[in-house]
Amino acid sequence: MIYFSEQELDNFLLEDIYRGDLTTHCLDIGKKSARMSFTRKKAGVVAGINVALRLLTKLHIQANAFVQDGDEVTAGTLLIQAEAQADQLHQAWKVVQLVLEWSCGVAQYTAEMVQNAKAINPNAVVACTRKSIPNTRKLATAAVLAGGGHIHRQGLSETLLVFTNHRNLLDEPENYIDIVATLRQQAPENKITLEADNLAQCQAMLLANPDIIQLDKFSSDDVKAALELKQQLKSNVMLSVAGGVNKNNVADFAKLGIDLFITSAPYYAMPEDIKVMIEKR
Template sequence: MLYFSDQELDAFLLEDAYRGDLTTHALGIEKHMGKMVFKRKQAGRVAGVEVARALLVKLGLEPVVHVEDGADVEAQTVLIEAEGKAEQLHTGWKAVQLVLEWSCGVAQYTAEMTAQVQAENPNAIVACTRKSIPGTRKLATAAVLAGGGHIHRAGLSETILVFTNHRRLYEEPDNFAAQTSRLRQQAPENKITVEADSLDQIEEILKGEPDIIQLDKFSTEEVSEALALVTNSGQSTILSVAGGINRNNAAEYAKTGVNLFITSAPYYAAPEDIKVIITPL
């Protein structure tokens, strides 16, 4: 479970209802009692329920949760429901619906991609990058985890990943061994990942013995060649593949024997349809 602060929850609600629901007020139904039900229209993976529950609680409601995040459900399954005044229900309606729809979409994509790579390689892991839609990273993290994925790196402060843009500013841009040595001295508790832009760089990067070499935009043939180079080196360095990895091609990359797939594709998945029904009590 990821903790969402009051400030974060308030931001979700205030984005839609910063001055209340004008329609509900104009109709004079604010105090009318009702019941609101959220259903997942299609079968699939569920995510966003815990945030949805917290949003409804913020509005003074007492929601009933029927399905936990990470579950797979049948079509038309009720995820969560709440009873209360119309002003409470309508204030939360769209904010909660959007959280559920977008989160379920991300989780569904992640679950499908994970199933595809693990069908080829049971040890395969799908890990999502920090290239999420601005303002959604924490919500995306929760959805990826619900989808059975992992987080590659949630931010700059978490892990060490050397890109070419780092190396260009280093005093010896092509001295991978010196760079890795410095990183091990400066950050002894962290694993070191170095990104390779081409197959030609692999042997030079291996001289520094990094923990991981991230292959950026490599073809499956190039990935297989890189694996052979690592195997022949006798080192424990592992490979990850990144850059354009998605639900359409991940299985082909999994056939190479690589275990770690880095992607941002789930963040841009189509939202799942969540049906909201409000009825009088």
């Protein structure tokens, strides 16, 4: 479970309900006892349940969840039911709905991408980057995990990944052997990834023996050629693909023999439709 602080949850709520629901107040229905239900309209993977429950609890709403993050449900499945006064429910309604819709969308896309890759290569790993929509990274992380994906890196401090923009500042930007040796000495507990922009770079990087070479925006033909170079050199370096990898083309790369797929596509998936019903209790 990904932990969300009280401040983070407050920020979700205060963006929408900073002065309450004016409509509920003007209709004088705020004190009516009511029940609110959240259902997933289409079949698929569920995400955002844990955060939704904590948001409801913060508004002193009694809520019960009937599914867990990562569950695969049928169309029309009841996800959460909550009971409280109408003013409390109306304040929670849209915030919770949006968390569920966006989280389920990310999880669903991730699950479909994982399925497409594993149908070809059972060892395939779909890992999402740090290129998430600003201020959504924690929600995105929870949703990706619920969908069966992995996290490539959450931030700059976690992993060693050498981009061209790093190398451009070095005295010898193409001395990959020295780059790898320096990183192994400076951070012996971390794996080393070098990103290759083209096939010639990949070939030179293979000789430096990093742990992973990330092939950025490589065509299928270039990925195939890179795998052939690796085989010729009898290298143990893992090759991953990144840049433009999505659920529609991941199988094409999997057929070539790639195991690791780096993507940000799930973050921009269409939200799933969550139906919300508030009724008298």
